[in-house]
Amino acid sequence: MSPYETTYAEPGDLAKVRQFVRTHATGLGLPEHRADLLTLAVSELATNTLQHTAGGGVVRLWSSDGRVLCDVIDGGGIRTLGRRMPAADALRGRGLAIVERICDEVDVEAAEEGTRVRLALDLDGAR
Template structure:
């Protein structure tokens, strides 16, 4: 396991920096371009949820281990259990975590007192 690269965030203005950080770390760790973008979209959704539904911001960590890239978003909120069904087409909200789950190879959530963590796994694909 490589040491996780970590970045804290707390304001909406941090979102572009978080996306850039996630892309750079995922690319450095060996993800292909498509998986890098999927990870960036997933991270963007998770960080947006933090900024909309919690106070105090959060932290993102990215690392490579055993042929996969892991990305963890932690904040002071709670996370719903899995699996997440896609809301009805006329629902105004609630698609974010379902989309995140579709983008990655695996997603786990851990909720504790005053802490929510979402961990994503993306498999590193061998070059073609």
């Protein structure tokens, strides 16, 4: 199956991205409560793209081997994983920490188009 794909370039596109992820994630068999988690994770990444990079990004979504996979690609730099959750009084810095905690797997790598963050959620939610 070819991945579903959408792009975003401005804050007004975030609602479209969230709807895209939720619709296709549930269509690929992800239970609604898990699709909500994936939607939140992608929204955090897309928001970071718009706040910290020049230009927008691409979201690709597909299923494979009992998982829904999602790539969020942008022109920003490589992000580090294993983040600690910021203190309650911190103004920023929770986005990637949240993403890592709500997805079954998160991987970051350089890609031809820029930086790719790959998210995976198991269809059965056994995690």
